[in-house]
Amino acid sequence: MSGESRMVPLPVAVPGERWDVIVAGGGTAGVFAGVSAARAGARTLVVEAFGSVGGSGTNAQVTPLMRNVSSGVNLNRGLTDDLKRRMIARGDGAVDPNGNDNWFNPEGMKYVLERMLLEAGARVLYHTHVVAPMLDGERLSGVIVHNKGGLQELRADVFVDATGDADLAVAAGVPFMAGDEDGVHQAMSLRFTLAGVNLARLNDFLGPLGQGSSDAAFLHFWMVWEKGSRLEPLFREAVARGVLLERDGDYFQAFSMPGRPGELSFNCPRIRADLNDGADPWHLSDAQVDGREGVERLLAFCRAFLPGCEDAYLAAYAPMVGVRESRRIRGEYVLTLDDILECRTFPDAVCRNHYPVDIHTVRSREKLQHTTTGDAPYFRKDTFHEIPFRAMLPIGVTNLLVPGRTASATFEAQSAIRVQQNCHSMGEAAGLAAATAAREHGGNVKAVDAARLRVELRALGANV
Ligand SMILES: Cc1cc2nc3c(=O)[nH]c(=O)nc-3n(C[C@H](O)[C@H](O)[C@H](O)COP(=O)(O)OP(=O)(O)OC[C@H]3O[C@@H](n4cnc5c(N)ncnc54)[C@H](O)[C@@H]3O)c2cc1C
Incomplete structure (x- = not known):
């Protein structure tokens, strides 16, 4: 040659x-x-x-x-x-x-x-x-x-x-x-699904924390730093123990899904702040890598800190990085x-x-949302x-x-x-x-x- x-x-x-x-x-x-x-x-x-x-x-x-x-x-x-x-x-x-x-x-x-x-x-x-x-x-x-x-x-x-x-x-x-006036986009997230979750047990745990549901088939729970979630002390402890990074508490949210007993879909982890352009091929590719690391941490957190998730396992990474705005x-x-x-x-x-x-x-940590006040x-x-x-x-x-x-x-x-x-x-x-x-x-x-x-x-x- x-x-x-x-x-x-x-x-x-x-x-x-x-x-x-x-x-x-x-x-x-x-x-x-x-x-x-x-x-x-x-x-x-x-x-x-x-x-x-x-x-x-x-x-x-x-x-x-x-x-x-x-x-x-x-x-x-x-x-x-x-x-x-x-x-x-x-x-x-x-x-x-x-x-x-x-x-x-x-x-x-x-x-x-x-x-x-x-x-x-x-x-x-x-x-x-x-x-x-x-x-x-x-x-x-x-x-x-x-x-x-x-x-x-x-x-x-x-x-x-x-x-x-x-x-x-x-x-x-x-x-x-x-993006915004400086070309900065909303955060991307790599969503994932956990299986092997005992939703009833998890719901029993979430109830006293104000995040339970009258029916464990319809679960929704969340934690964002300083937004009043009573899950926050768990996240603090997980960060202190090195299970989570500080930024994992910038946005955490999970939902159950119909037809999928024992599973949860997570609206997180958020991707690193400097990787925010879903139309940039390098951002998108690096987001996939950063996201998988985040899923690894969140899986460990759920198993160790959330009753009902002790035997949970990763069912799927979303094939597509979640892009909110490009x-x-x-x-x-x-x-x-x-x-x-x-x-x-x-x-x-x-x-x-x-x-x-x-x-x-x-x-910043803020999720800017106009909800019911104004x-x-x-x-x-x-x-x-x-x-x-x-x-x-x-x-x-x-x-x-x-x-x-x-x-x-x-x-x-x-x-x-x-x-x-x-x-x-x-x-x-x-x-x-x-x-x-x-x-x-x-x-x-x-x-x-x-x-x-x-x-x-x-x-x-x-x-x-
Ligand atoms: C992490 C995250 C959480 C969200 N949470 C919610 C929520 O809880 N509820 C809610 O209602 N909305 C939520 N949204 C918003 C909502 O999901 C999206 O804004 C919406 O689905 C976007 O729809 P779309 O048709 O514009 O784009 P998409 O649904 O992304 O469709 C674009 C399609 O084009 C295809 N495509 C891209 N480029 C090409 C190409 N060059 N050639 C051929 N095909 C191509 C892609 O594969 C894809 O199928 C969320 C978004 C994100 C990212």
Whole structure:
């Protein structure tokens, strides 16, 4: 062998099929966009990097759905209702004694969402990354994807970027925002699941500490330094004994899951503060390593300090690092904190939200959350604000929609609208608009009549 290196060219992209709608990323918003577009009659392809749909909700193991209720009514209906009905029917979803219907099993959800997609007539292409846009002026004519077949071109009239990081939109030149005013993002977390837990015994222990449940099948317990959790002394002792690091108490939370007796899903460990950009490949990779070390510590803590967890074992690391916020497109409307606090409504609204501003900041121990206190109208229980269709319409590209956590919003506003049920509703609206644009407007999503879109969404059960 000579010492000379030789560049081997990648195979040239080969043309694939042509579609009405291509959804990049079959995650929380993307799978809903796919179902919605296909039910509206569009030939729809969902391109997904992992081997299952559901995104953060399934592959990052983000359970349960956060409640989004105003005046006793769930604000996200339509396809979300359909999903919940199916999940509950197979025991992968459940309603707790307080009427909260947001508990679910992430593994079961993979199957249910896939069924919904295929029943609607959509196709899915797994293990495939969307890697580059094909641009024709302000219009996307196709995307280049990469998978085991090498590089391929896929063409469509309309595209939905539901990658959670605006991969396609940003590559197509759409202006975007990232992080707070200094570019610092919310904390990432690597979620994990423990099995072999005696939930009844654990519940008996948590009860006197104010974190028990009337039914051990619906457990939720937490500890954040200086937030009044009566688990705090245990964490102090664990840090003193070297079982945990100080930062492990910056955020600790666990939930049980329906259909999975003896298991707990953990919304932690938080990833090291300097690794906060989920769109930076090195941060993401190092987060996986840092997260696994954290899981190791938390496993030891649970076994040693939590009655009922003595024989617990690690059932699974989430395959996907949990990214709360990375890039947000600049769209035709940028949702702001004032829109939320003032409960603003919009003539082109596609989603209603009452979930609070919820920033898992890496700047300090604080989790900045507007819960029930404050003077703004938003703090009343019977209120909501809306998300306009324009927040999914990126500047500069005519046949692209961007629903989900990357929709056009400021850092603070995104922290409120990012929860899963809102991503469902945005995805559902984006899919329906994409199908309409493909059928009636030569792909131009900006020509879609938002008032008519709302009427059609309402007819499908959506709360808009
Ligand atoms: C740790 C954590 C805890 C949270 N807690 C809660 C909670 O308790 N309840 C709640 O309701 N919400 C919670 N959230 C928020 C919520 O889960 C997310 O904001 C939401 O699921 C994001 O949805 P999305 O569709 O925008 O992105 P995702 O669901 O992440 O979907 C993106 C999809 O695109 C795929 N993809 C990415 N890039 C490409 C590419 N280039 N080509 C092809 N495919 C690609 C990914 O594999 C993925 O499937 C939490 C989030 C995190 C990270």
